[in-house]
Amino acid sequence: MTVSIYVIQAMHGLVYGMLLFLVASGLTLVFGMMGVLNLAHAAFYMLGAYFAYTVTVHLGNFWLSLIVAPLMVGVLGVLIERFLLRKAHKGGHVAELLLTFGVFYVLTECVRLIWGSNPLPVPVPPILTGDIPFMGMTYPIYRLFILLFSAIILTGMALLLMRTRIGILVRAAVSDGEMVDALGTNVPVLFMGVFGGGAALAALAGVIAAPFLSVFPGMGLDALLDCFVVIVIGGFGSLFGAFIAALMIGELQSFGILWIPRLAMVFQFLLMVIVLIVRPTGLLGEKE
Amino acid sequence: MMSYRAFQTGWGGLVALFLLFLPMIVPEMKIHLATEILIFALFGISFNLLLGYTGLLPFGYAALFGVGAYAAALMFNHLPGTPLVVTLLIAALAGLLTAIFIGSFCVRLRGTYFALLTLAFQMFLYTVAMKWRDVTNGDDGMGVIRPEIDLPGFGNLSLMNINNLYYVTLLIVVLGILAAYLFLKTPLGNAVICMRENDERASFLGYNVFLTKLTVFSFAGFLAGAAGGLFVLFQEFVSTTTIDVHMSFTIVLMVIIGGKDRFLGPVIGATFFLLFQDWISDVTVYWWLFMGLFFIVVVLYLEGGLISLLNLDRVWLWVNRQEK
Numbered sequence: 001m002t003v004s005i006y007v008i009q010a011m012h013g014l015v016y017g018m019l020l021f022l023v024a025s026g027l028t029l030v031f032g033m034m035g036v037l038n039l040a041h042a043a044f045y046m047l048g049a050y051f052a053y054t055v056t057v058h059l060g061n062f063w064l065s066l067i068v069a070p071l072m073v074g075v076l077g078v079l080i081e082r083f084l085l086r087k088a089h090k091g092g093h094v095a096e097l098l099l100t101f102g103v104f105y106v107l108t109e110c111v112r113l114i115w116g117s118n119p120l121p122v123p124v125p126p127i128l129t130g131d132i133p134f135m136g137m138t139y140p141i142y143r144l145f146i147l148l149f150s151a152i153i154l155t156g157m158a159l160l161l162m163r164t165r166i167g168i169l170v171r172a173a174v175s176d177g178e179m180v181d182a183l184g185t186n187v188p189v190l191f192m193g194v195f196g197g198g199a200a201l202a203a204l205a206g207v208i209a210a211p212f213l214s215v216f217p218g219m220g221l222d223a224l225l226d227c228f229v230v231i232v233i234g235g236f237g238s239l240f241g242a243f244i245a246a247l248m249i250g251e252l253q254s255f256g257i258l259w260i261p262r263l264a265m266v267f268q269f270l271l272m273v274i275v276l277i278v279r280p281t282g283l284l285g286e287k288e
Numbered sequence: 289m290m291s292y293r294a295f296q297t298g299w300g301g302l303v304a305l306f307l308l309f310l311p312m313i314v315p316e317m318k319i320h321l322a323t324e325i326l327i328f329a330l331f332g333i334s335f336n337l338l339l340g341y342t343g344l345l346p347f348g349y350a351a352l353f354g355v356g357a358y359a360a361a362l363m364f365n366h367l368p369g370t371p372l373v374v375t376l377l378i379a380a381l382a383g384l385l386t387a388i389f390i391g392s393f394c395v396r397l398r399g400t401y402f403a404l405l406t407l408a409f410q411m412f413l414y415t416v417a418m419k420w421r422d423v424t425n426g427d428d429g430m431g432v433i434r435p436e437i438d439l440p441g442f443g444n445l446s447l448m449n450i451n452n453l454y455y456v457t458l459l460i461v462v463l464g465i466l467a468a469y470l471f472l473k474t475p476l477g478n479a480v481i482c483m484r485e486n487d488e489r490a491s492f493l494g495y496n497v498f499l500t501k502l503t504v505f506s507f508a509g510f511l512a513g514a515a516g517g518l519f520v521l522f523q524e525f526v527s528t529t530t531i532d533v534h535m536s537f538t539i540v541l542m543v544i545i546g547g548k549d550r551f552l553g554p555v556i557g558a559t560f561f562l563l564f565q566d567w568i569s570d571v572t573v574y575w576w577l578f579m580g581l582f583f584i585v586v587v588l589y590l591e592g593g594l595i596s597l598l599n600l601d602r603v604w605l606w607v608n609r610q611e612k
Contacts, residue, residue: 037400087588093399094345095587098544102584105537109577221533225411228404236401266419269412276393276405 004135009254011134015143017250018150019212022205024227024234024242025157026198032174032237033194035093039100040080042224043107044073044199048206049215050115053122062125062211069207070200077199081192104220112217119216146208153204154243161239170194174237229268233275235285244283295604307458311451323454325562326461327518332543332554333468334511340548341472342504343484344395347403348410349539351390352509354531356383356516358417358424361526364432372437372447376460376517383513384506386413391505396498398487410536417528429527432520447521457518464511469551471507480504541579545586547593556595 027041048069055065080103088099124142131138161167173180173190181187213219230249234241249268256267275282311319331353338344359382363375390409394402417424424430434447437456447453471477479500483490491497520526529535538561546557561579568575586593 031400035400037404084584084588091587091591094343094403095591097345097400097403098540098587099584101537101540102580102587105580106577106584109574109580113574113577225533229408232404232408266412266415269408269415272408273393273412280396 004137005258007135008137008139009258010251011139011143011147013251013254014247015146015250016253017247018147018154019205019209020223020226020230020250021243021246022150022153022208023202023223024230024246025154025239026201027227028231028234028237028239028242029170029174030195030198031231032239033170033177034096034191036085036096036100037236038195038198039097039224040103040107041100041198041202042220042227043104043111044077044202045206045209045223046111046215046217046220047073047076047107048203049122049210049213049219050111050120050206051203052207052210053115053120053215056122056210062123065207066204069203073203073206074196074200078192078196080199081195085195086188104224108217108220111220115215115217117217119214121214122210124211142211146212149208150205153201157201226268229272231282232272233282235282238282238284241282241284292604295607296600299600311454316450319450319454321562321566323450323457323522325559326454326457327515327522328539328542328558328562329555330461330464330518331512331515331539332546332558333465333551334508334515335539335543336548336551336554337468337471337480337504337508337511339543340550340553341477341484342480342501344398344501344505345403345540346394346406346505347540348407348533348536349512350531350533350535351406351410351413352383352387352512353516353519353535353539354410354413354417354528355386356380356513357520357526357530358382358516359513360517360520361430361432362423364435364520365430368433368435372435372456372521375435376514376521379517379520380510380514383516384510386513387506387509388502391502391509395501395505407533407536410531411533414528414531414533417531424528427528429525429529432524432526434521434524453522457522460514460518464514465555468507468511472551476500476503541583543593545583545593547595549592550595553593553595556598557593560594 023041023045026044027038030036030038030041051069051072052062052065055068056062084099084103085096088095128142128145131140132144159167161171169180169185169190173185173187177187180190209219226249230245231237231242232245233248234243234245248271252267252271279285306313310322314322334352335346335349338346338349356379360375360379363370363378367375390406394405394409397405418426420426434453436444436446437452438444445452447456472480479490479495482493483495483497483500487497487501490500516530519530542557542561543554544557545560546555547553564579565575568578572578590596
């Protein structure tokens with residue numbers, strides 16, 4: 001009996017960790033490539049969740065939002081990169097950071113303006129409601145869906161990055177953008193694409209998080225703080241590092257709540273501080 | 289022809305007169321606002337010692353403000369007889385110690401890394417303030433009673449009177465801003481600016497970059513802690529809002545909008561921000577949206593902030609042309 005509680009709790013941690021990685025992966029990819037920590041990323045995630053709410057409630061189809069939300073947010077991301085971020089580029093990284101911070105604020109306020117400040121429930125699609133028996137207890141099907149879905153997306157992303165020409169270009173631009181530019185690739189367009197792709201990924205994470213966490217204007221900030229811890233621990237710009245860190249944080253929160261609920265939030269910061277003292281560049285990060 | 293020096297002194301004198309006689313000119317509600325502006329001016333100036341002069345962007349700067357605020361509140365509540373100066377000094381020292389602690393981890397880093405690590409520490413302290421209910425009373429916060437001060441020649445003055453509070457705040461804020469100004473004039477202040485431009489070269493010249501930056505960070509923390517203490521005195525209340533992410537973000541907005549390249553930029557920023565907030569919050573509850581849009585415009589098109597529009601040199605030239 002006690003063993004199954006731990007297993008269930010570990011599963012909860014795994015689900016949250018995967019979700020966290022889905023959000024953090026876009027963030028760390030953009031950071032590795034452009035050197036910009038895109039604070040607006042969290043707002044993209046939140047927008048995804050709100051689009052899921054609107055589509056599910058007004059069109060009655062949750063699955064449709066899995067297509068609509070990433071598309072719309074992806075386009076928004078491309079526009080923001082093209083018309084705002086690129087202009088801030090000459091001001092250096094601090095100006096870029098400030099710009100994405102401003103975009104984050106404006107998007108959060110727009111969400112408040114359009115959807116209001118109250119939490120909105122997003123119903124779980126009928127096929128995925130209910131629980132299945134699991135080690136003598138039950139486990140919600142929707143959480144298993146999150147696990148499966150993020151695993152599929154992440155495998156897809158890994159294949160895209162490792163096995164396709166675009167993936168090779170992206171990885172090359174992460175390691176030396178100027179050289180890729182000199183070799184004849186249109187790096188600004190590549191940046192724009194990655195930025196949009198990252199935004200779409202965040203929106204996708206927002207959609208599948210929506211029935212699980214409910215939708216409210218503070219969710220962007222919550223996600224931002226968790227993601228930030230993830231990419232600091234994993235090492236800025238390292239996808240695999242972020243993966244490990246996301247699972248660590250997921251489990252840490254899950255078991256922290258089980259054992260010492262009052263201090264659950266403190267744990268992840270302690271972990272981050274310890275990692276930063278021992279390895280200032282994060283687990284797998286390269287030197288700044 | 290008027291000398292530039294005389295012109296500057298004239299402007300300074302006018303502003304000083306305005307601030308001194310403000311309670312006689314405007315209604316009590318606006319004195320409230322003016323007191324708040326003064327506090328955020330000091331907070332902003334201390335922030336800009338890091339952003340504008342050291343080239344470090346502390347995203348979690350409310351940590352220092354909040355610790356000062358809590359220290360002052362605890363002093364007010366548990367040791368009510370303490371002279372106000374001592375309480376504020378303790379608030380400032382709390383800010384200083386926090387800054388030494390946070391800074392020893394952060395100031396080795398630059399740019400985004402520094403910005404976000406300070407944010408992490410601020411979030412950590414926020415969580416502590418939230419969860420350590422025995423001391424901080426969590427997000428319910430603690431009420432504070434403004435003390436009386438005993439001023440030779442004036443007798444006992446109650447700070448419940450907003451005008452008295454305004455003058456006390458004015459005095460402390462002016463002293464704090466003056467301290468920041470003089471700090472920048474010292475050789476240490478020059479070394480800091482040198483490190484903003486190129487800290488590798490500074491270290492080749494023999495400066496201890498880590499220690500110098502830590503000193504600035506701590507000094508800024510001292511001023512931010514004092515501002516936090518004043519804020520508690522002003523609000524008669526302390527809660528986690530003094531140490532949360534929004535406070536951190538607010539000061540970033542204020543300083544960037546005001547202008548980080550000039551010493552008084554943050555003062556203009558705090559003034560504009562709070563006046564605008566006062567005006568627009570009657571009109572719409574979504575005023576953060578406008579502030580956010582305005583912020584984006586400033587970041588993209590007005591790098592020097594509002595103060596760069598307020599060019600005294602140009603006024604001086606214009607005045608001289610009229611005299612000819």
